[in-house]
Amino acid sequence: MARGQTLLKLLDDLRAECRLSPNPAHNAQQRETQVRLLQRMQEWLYDDYNWPHLRIERTFPCQRGQRYYDLPKDIALERILHLEVRFGTRWLPVGSGIDLDCYVAWDSDGGQQGWPVRRWRIWEDDRIELWPVPDQDAGPAIYDEGTIKVVGIRRLKPFRDDTDVCDLDDRLIVLYAAAELLQASGAKDAALKLQQAAARYAKLKDDLTPRRRVQMFAERPERPPLRGMPMVDYRPASK
Numbered sequence: 001m002a003r004g005q006t007l008l009k010l011l012d013d014l015r016a017e018c019r020l021s022p023n024p025a026h027n028a029q030q031r032e033t034q035v036r037l038l039q040r041m042q043e044w045l046y047d048d049y050n051w052p053h054l055r056i057e058r059t060f061p062c063q064r065g066q067r068y069y070d071l072p073k074d075i076a077l078e079r080i081l082h083l084e085v086r087f088g089t090r091w092l093p094v095g096s097g098i099d100l101d102c103y104v105a106w107d108s109d110g111g112q113q114g115w116p117v118r119r120w121r122i123w124e125d126d127r128i129e130l131w132p133v134p135d136q137d138a139g140p141a142i143y144d145e146g147t148i149k150v151v152g153i154r155r156l157k158p159f160r161d162d163t164d165v166c167d168l169d170d171r172l173i174v175l176y177a178a179a180e181l182l183q184a185s186g187a188k189d190a191a192l193k194l195q196q197a198a199a200r201y202a203k204l205k206d207d208l209t210p211r212r213r214v215q216m217f218a219e220r221p222e223r224p225p226l227r228g229m230p231m232v233d234y235r236p237a238s239k
Helices: 007-017 030-046 098-106 170-184 190-208
Strands: 055-061 069-070 073-087 090-096 118-121 127-131 147-154
Touching: 007 030, 007 170, 030 170, 055 073, 170 190
Parallel strands: 090 118
Antiparallel strands: 055 147, 069 127, 073 090, 073 147, 118 127
16 A cells, blocks of 8 residues: 555546646646545545544543543544543543433533543534543543543545645545546546456455454453442433
């Protein structure tokens, strides 16, 4: 997979795939259209799959009494994979979604606070809400109790100027873009180009998918109980 190629190179490759003149002067009128097509194809591929090489982790500290938090700027709100909270000496998962049963247990609107943070949800203006509202401040270090870890897919880097580089496979972007240009012009090999793009996409995703190793008759050790974390059952009682 060839990531990190410049926009200028992708433009050259696109013109070659579409049998256009390699001379930039001959493509001056179509350059902006070609650039936007490459941008759009990379954005579509970015939205379509959680690319492992774009996975990042960012942290921020909980603050006592603070309910809403801004996200790190390089993680898109819609591309959050999961949150964790530092509790004691370990990272614990923070569940997604806050419902009425949660507020029955700890009423954030009523000023109730608790610990540790257990759930989160998307709030207004690209912020997130934590529940329960923390009743303590996080320490100054990343691994101090109260630190929130956000795991997600980072935003795409700018891809406008000739020296900007692509975040995804350059060949994949070019093949999909070429297929669209060739189809628009009525070229007979447009379908073939689309097949090549789809095949490369499938191979890339297959190569990036971790293989699970199955060990026959292996003993599975029991998971030790989670100690030191008080849990409250905030589900409604069954009738």
